[in-house]
Amino acid sequence: MTGQKPDADGDEGENATRRGLLRAAAGATVAGAASTPAVSAVTTPADVAAQNEVSGNVGHFVGPSWLADNREDAVVLDARDPERFREQRIYRARRVPFDAITARKSTDEGAVPDTDAIADAFGEIGLTPDDDVLVYGASVGSRVTRVAFALAAVGHEGAIRVLNGGLSAWNGRLGTGSRDRVSPTDYEPDPATSTWVTREWLADGVGTFNADGPGLVDVRVPEAYLAAAGSDVLNEDHDRHGHLPGAIDVHWVGNVDGRRMTDPGRLVQLYEVEGELDRSETVVVYGDDNVDPTSTWLTLKAIGFEDVRLYDGGFGEWANVQGDRGRYPVETATNVVVETDGSVGGDDGGGDFSCTG
Structure with a gap:
């Protein structure tokens, strides 16, 4: 300053x-x-x-x-x-x-x-x-x-x-200080439903992600994605661990270099080259919750991906579905884990960014 x-x-x-x-x-x-x-x-x-x-x-x-x-x-x-x-x-x-x-x-x-x-x-x-x-x-x-x-x-x-x-x-x-002179407004939303997907939307696409259907990116650390036994990053509130079938893993912290965005060339390498995502196709991002994956949502849009959507329910919803588990499967087999080396300066992580994302 x-x-x-x-x-x-x-x-x-x-x-x-x-x-x-x-x-x-x-x-x-x-x-x-x-x-x-x-x-x-x-x-x-x-x-x-x-x-x-x-x-x-x-x-x-x-x-x-x-x-x-x-x-x-x-x-x-x-x-x-x-x-x-x-x-x-x-x-x-x-x-x-x-x-x-x-x-x-x-x-x-x-x-x-x-x-x-x-x-x-x-x-x-x-x-x-x-x-x-x-x-x-x-x-x-x-x-x-x-x-x-x-x-x-x-x-x-x-x-x-x-x-x-x-x-x-x-x-x-x-x-x-905390003084605020602005007057409240009546903000009328015009919901942009194309910015997110639902649990049912994803369930309908199981078996197609990163194959002949949309791209799917898990933004959590690899240990959470792989359900590493004994890892302290596994959320104890979840009934199941692992990831959505077909998802690749790119930890969201790779989008950030201290306090600024990672070099765009490196981001293209992470997502298009190593992750093999198609910028002209739909890509869905999710994490444990609905904050950290927005980093990947905005990053992909910033480098030219045309249709990026957030699963707002997150793995926390998917992993705890009651009833027909066959419609909401979880896998632990490795698909693609893209190694990242970013770090977040300040306190702008949505939660414990060093853990589940």
């Missing part, structure tokens, strides 16, 4: 966002900054901003200079917990009530996003369906991507973007 004193969000002073500095940072290089021996070990805010710029054919993720240039045109949403939000945040950011945007409801087909509850939560923070939105957290972890998914699920019409590098990449104006 820059070291400037944060403002309380109710302060209407003339502390303008430092757009010029961020635009300059976007064109800088770390090598250039380190070319003077006396300061070679110093990382400046401009260096950090430059490291988190996004270039090339990447969707949804943007760097700090984009926010500097569009701050007045985008609603900024903070995905972190209330304490961190009060301590320091992007000026005039609005905190998303995270529990509400993970809400699910039961249907005859299985659990699906509760779009009414999610829309109500967005309405409470003054959002309207046509607002252009930028979401940030401590990094680009799954708390952030769950907000992006929730927006898509309720049919949000405005653009949805994520700040690469999270709060630490931003060296513009900051705010503190």
Whole structure:
């Protein structure tokens, strides 16, 4: 960060966002900054901003200079917990009530996003369906991507973007405290059912995934995917362990390099080359729950996959189905386990990201 004193969000002073500095940072290089021996070990805010710029054919993720240039045109949403939000945040950011945007409801087909509850939560923070939105957290972890998914699920019409590098990449104006002057809105959802699948949808496709049907990606750690005997990552609340038949395993943390997205070339290697997924075909992602797999959902969309959907019920629903287990089979045989080496900075994992995902 820059070291400037944060403002309380109710302060209407003339502390303008430092757009010029961020635009300059976007064109800088770390090598250039380190070319003077006396300061070679110093990382400046401009260096950090430059490291988190996004270039090339990447969707949804943007760097700090984009926010500097569009701050007045985008609603900024903070995905972190209330304490961190009060301590320091992007000026005039609005905190998303995270529990509400993970809400699910039961249907005859299985659990699906509760779009009414999610829309109500967005309405409470003054959002309207046509607002252009930028979401940030401590990094680009799954708390952030769950907000992006929730927006898509309720049919949000405005653009949805994520700040690469999270709060630490931003060296513009900051705010503190919990004051919020926005007025609630009546956010009417237009559920985008094409963003998710149900338990029954998956049951109908068993035997086709990653063969002659849709791609299916399990985002949990390999030990959970393989039901490794004695592993402490196995959820003791589940009746069964393993994975959905035909699923490949790519642990979601591979999408994140510290606080920013993994290099797009590496992501293409993980999913298209090693995972052999087809970007022109439907791909479904799932985890133990409905937060961490949204990282893979947004990552695949960002690198050009056309139809990516989330199983919101997750393995937690599938593994505990009562009755006809034959319709909801679980397997432990290895299909494809794609090794990942990412790491999540900050606290932007949706749960215990080092375990089940």
